[in-house]
Amino acid sequence: MNTLAVTSPRRRRVDSLARWALLAGVVLALAPLALVLLYVLKRGVGALSLSFFTTDPTGAFFGDQGGIKSAILGTIEIVALATAIAVPIGVTLAVYLNEIGRKSKLAMTVRYFVDVLTGVPSILFGLFIYIVFVVGGMLTGFAAWKGSAALALLMLPIVTRTSEVSLALVPDSLREAALALGAPRWRVILRVVLPTALPGLLTGGLLAVARASGETAPLLFTVLGAQATTFSLGAQMNSLPLQIFNDVREPNPQLVTRAWGAALTLIVMILLINLAARLAARRNHLR
Amino acid sequence: MVEVINVPHTVSGARLKSRRALQADVILRWSLRVTALSMLAVLGYFFVRLAITAEPALSHFGILGFIFTNNWDVAHNIFGAWPLVVGTLITSIVALVLGVPVAIAAALYVTEFAPSRLRSTLALLLDLLAAVPSVVYGLWGVFILIPDLKPAEQWFSNTFSFLPFVGGQVSGPNYFIAGLILAIMIIPIVSAVSREVLATVPLQEKEGALALGATRWEMIRLAVLPRSRAGITSAAMLGLGRAIGETIAVTLVIGSSPVIGHQIFNQGYTLAAVIANEFGEATPGSLHISALIAAGLVLLVLTLVVNGIARGIIIRSDRRRGSIADKAVA
Amino acid sequence: MSTSKTKSHQTSKASGKGFGVKVRALHAFYDDNEAVKGVDVDFPANKITAIIGPSGCGKSTLVRCINRMHEEVPGASAKGQVLLDDLDIYSLGIDPVAVRRTVGMVFQKPNPFPTMSIIDNVTAGPRLAGVKRDELHERAERALCDAGLWNEVKDRLNKNAGGLSGGQQQRLCIARMIALEPEVLLMDEPCSALDPHSTLRIEELIVKLKSRFTVVLVTHNLSQATRIADYTAFMLDGELVEAGPTKRIFATPKNIRTKEYVTGKFG
Structure with missing residues (x-):
């Protein structure tokens, strides 16, 4: 005999309807990702060849338009310098916030502005750098390092936030154990806290690098762009996002094909960095 | 001593x-x-x-004159940013309307319905949406989305011309396309923050609902959503902040017309896009440059206000929740 | 909507008898880890049965199988039979949602819905079950009276439930559960988060409730079991060691391990 109260059919229907509606949300959210990847692959693969990666764009509208060598190298150079600026400062700030400042007024203020910085549109970082370094003062003109500076501003809050989180994950018992052995605080931070948090710091840094690699807007009025490969950070430089942005707007199918190829290259680079970040996160023994 | x-x-x-x-x-x-x-x-x-x-x-x-004058005319050195402000608002609102429900639904599915084995994979894929660069979304928008969607947009415009802001000739690049791409771009952040918020709902409260004989969906309505309403609202505000400031993809699909379009399938302009497009052409030190920087300042203030509201919502609800938690312990 | 409430439910109430619960060859797993290893035990109707045992012995898992809450834990599974008045709730086609409506549960930590008012907390279950709006208040009042909370909260029914003390919150959770008019009450260490005074009040309440419900009480507190339980079951390492009338289990245990546990030699 059935002694249970029956769940009304209406409630069951609503439940399964909700389940399917929410699943539809997942599908709708992921469809663009699949479509973008699909089209970039489909249209981009045709552009790839050895010379695509080994020649600089010529700037010619007709005839031999060249590849994206300078763009790839430029992206690597600009982002590498940006990382060299943003990661040390970001980690230092995080150490201050988590180890020294904690809930002090200054720490709360810094946290607040790091938060604010996270929400600032990336094109404004380009504007900041333009005003201060490109037209202002003695340092006039466009240069790769100015783009790096703009990207560093963009990366700084990401690095700081993720680093603070990974430092906070280091258990206090570890710090106390080291302090109880008579180690001064700076030693505890350097020898115990930072090494323990390293995988987390690495993940944060890599995610910031991935984010910066795809940014176009901060580079527009800082590095401006170039055709030839250069290793001088004081010169104008090419980069993948800039190359794509310029090629998209050319009324020439061949240049557009180069844009798709460059997009494919850029996406693969960013996905690899993301993958590295996840692997670093997996090695994190604090989780 | x-x-x-x-x-x-x-x-x-x-x-x-x-x-x-x-x-x-x-x-x-x-x-x-x-x-x-x-x-x-x-x-x-x-x-x-x-x-x-x-x-x-x-x-x-004048500050108000700059913001509220409906005339952005580079040739005559007249800079009233109203068409840009309106374009920014229209595209962001379209993004919010299209993107936020999808993002929240996805977050709810991942945290409450998905089989536990699938959860981290789905979360990873949702996060990867954010890994696609803005310029690539723009490229895709220009060459795939605009041509593919145009017939559908035209059909919609003809069929629903009685609705406000709908009807007439559809142009390729337009507010709607820009809003749609923005919706895609804000989905990862809105859904990631929502997932974080949903994850903070205590297991005991969810079990409390289930033990009362609630179905999964009833549990969500009873125990999960009331707890996370503030957090999800603030996730949506963060998404709005992103949409307002997003530049490159919008620049490529908005149509770059400094005249306010009268329907959502018209060309337009946004604050960020006008800076990206015109900055390179403007003479350093000119009124034009100054106007573009002023547009950037308006953009900055807009995003700061929106993000500030998002943060305020979180802090306020945290404080309220904190007091409850304290009492429960006592 | 109210037709979905079964008739048998009401007839059983009229007879004043709760449902007995029989557990047969029950195994429960967390992934590959077997937490309950083939338990057979009876929980007689209208009696309080305490389940005792050291932490990790599977007593919580066992009660969570009785209203099929166990399977809500990711990776958890169970096999065997749980007979609710001769109906196996693990047989095919049984809706866990319906089971939970008949077998109520109170948890270790009080878990009222913090965003809801006191009255909304109590009516949450009946509202889900489709009880008519005009009956709700009466039901809530009855449940709050039964839980001994009415006098303390009657002037602030619309206030937030988060404002109550820990003991009051737990009694609110009991009221919330009995407002659903279940047959069986599962209590998973309901007093472990409470002070002695609140514990006493809840114990008195449980004793009062047994005339109408079958009560299964998980406790790590041996004296609580001796104070209020009619029957006691002792579990160790996922197995049922011994079960019987509380007096006998504590006075003349048959099993040496039971004897060692109830005399405080381990656990």
Whole structure:
């Protein structure tokens, strides 16, 4: 005999309807990702060849338009310098916030502005750098390092936030154990806290690098762009996002094909960095 | 100091050493503090310089005149940013309407319905949406989305012409396309923050609902959503902030027309896009540059306000929740 | 909507008898880890049965199988039979949602819905079950009276439930559960988060409730079991060691391990 109260059919229907509606949300959210990847692959693969990666764009509208060598190298150079600026400062700030400042007024203020910085549109970082370094003062003109500076501003809050989180994950018992052995605080931070948090710091840094690699807007009025490969950070430089942005707007199918190829290259680079970040996160023994 | 005389030599040596270590600690503390302070100083400096550079345009047209004048005419050196402000608002609202429900639904499915084995994979894929660069979304929008969607948009425009802001000839690049791409771009952040918020709902409360004979969906309505309403609202606001400031993809699909379109399938312009497009052409030191920087300042204030509201919502609900949690423990 | 409430439910109430619960060859797993290893035990109707045992012995898992809450933990599974008045709730086609409506549960930590008012907390279950709006208040009042909370909260029914003390919150959770008019009450260490005074009040309440419900009480507190339980079951390492009338289990245990546990030699 059935002694249970029956769940009304209406409630069951609503439940399964909700389940399917929410699943539809997942599908709708992921469809663009699949479509973008699909089209970039489909249209981009045709552009790839050895010379695509080994020649600089010529700037010619007709005839031999060249590849994206300078763009790839430029992206690597600009982002590498940006990382060299943003990661040390970001980690230092995080150490201050988590180890020294904690809930002090200054720490709360810094946290607040790091938060604010996270929400600032990336094109404004380009504007900041333009005003201060490109037209202002003695340092006039466009240069790769100015783009790096703009990207560093963009990366700084990401690095700081993720680093603070990974430092906070280091258990206090570890710090106390080291302090109880008579180690001064700076030693505890350097020898115990930072090494323990390293995988987390690495993940944060890599995610910031991935984010910066795809940014176009901060580079527009800082590095401006170039055709030839250069290793001088004081010169104008090419980069993948800039190359794509310029090629998209050319009324020439061949240049557009180069844009798709460059997009494919850029996406693969960013996905690899993301993958590295996840692997670093997996090695994190604090989780 | 008198006691020091009595302690054995080794101990006082250790004390000396620790005093040196103490000095190192003091140096460390201060250098870290200085780093923190200089970051604040740099930010302050940037803001001041931005304001100074925007000042010529703002004093020429007046702050309100600059924002609310419906005339952006580069050739005649007249800069009223209203068409850009309106374009920014329209595209962001379209993004919010299309993107937020999808993002929240996805977050709810991942946290409450998905089989536990699938959860991390789905979360990873949702996060990867954010890994696609803005310029690639723009490229895709220009060459795939615009041509593929145009017939559907035209059909919609003809069929629903009785609705406000709908009807007439559809142009390729338009507010709707820009809003749609923005919706895609804000989905990862809205859904990631929502997932974080949903994950903070205590298991006991969810089990409490289930033990009352609630179905999964009823549990969500009973125990999950009331708890996370504030957090999800603030996730949506963060998404709005992103949409307002997003530049490159929008620049490519908005149509770059500084005249307000009368329906959502018309061309338009946004604050960020106008800066990206016109900055390179403007003469340094000109009124045009100043006006563009002023547009950037308006953009900055808009995003700061929106993000500030998002943060305020979180802090307020945290405080309220905190008081409840304290009582429950007592 | 109210027709979905079964008739048998009401007839059983009229007879004043709760449902007995029989557990047969029950195994429960967390992934590959077997937490309950083939338990057979009876929980007689209208009696309080305490389940005792050291932490990790599977007693919580066992009660969570009785209303099929166990399977809500990711990776958890169970096999065997749980007979609710001769109906196996693990047989095919049984709706866990319906089971939970008949077998109520109170948890270790009080878990009222913090965003809801006191009255809304109590009516949450009946509202889900489709009880008519005009009956709700009466039901809530009855449940709050039964839980001994009415006098303390009657002037602030619309206030937030988060404002109550820990003991009051737990009694609110009991009221919330009995407002659903279940047959069986599962209590998973309901007093472990409470002070002695609140514990006493809840114990008195449980004793009062047994005339109408079958009560299964998980406790790590041996004296609580001796104070209020009619029957006691002792579990160790996922197995049922011994079960019987409380007096006998504590006075003349048959099993040496039971004897060691109830005399405080381990656990």
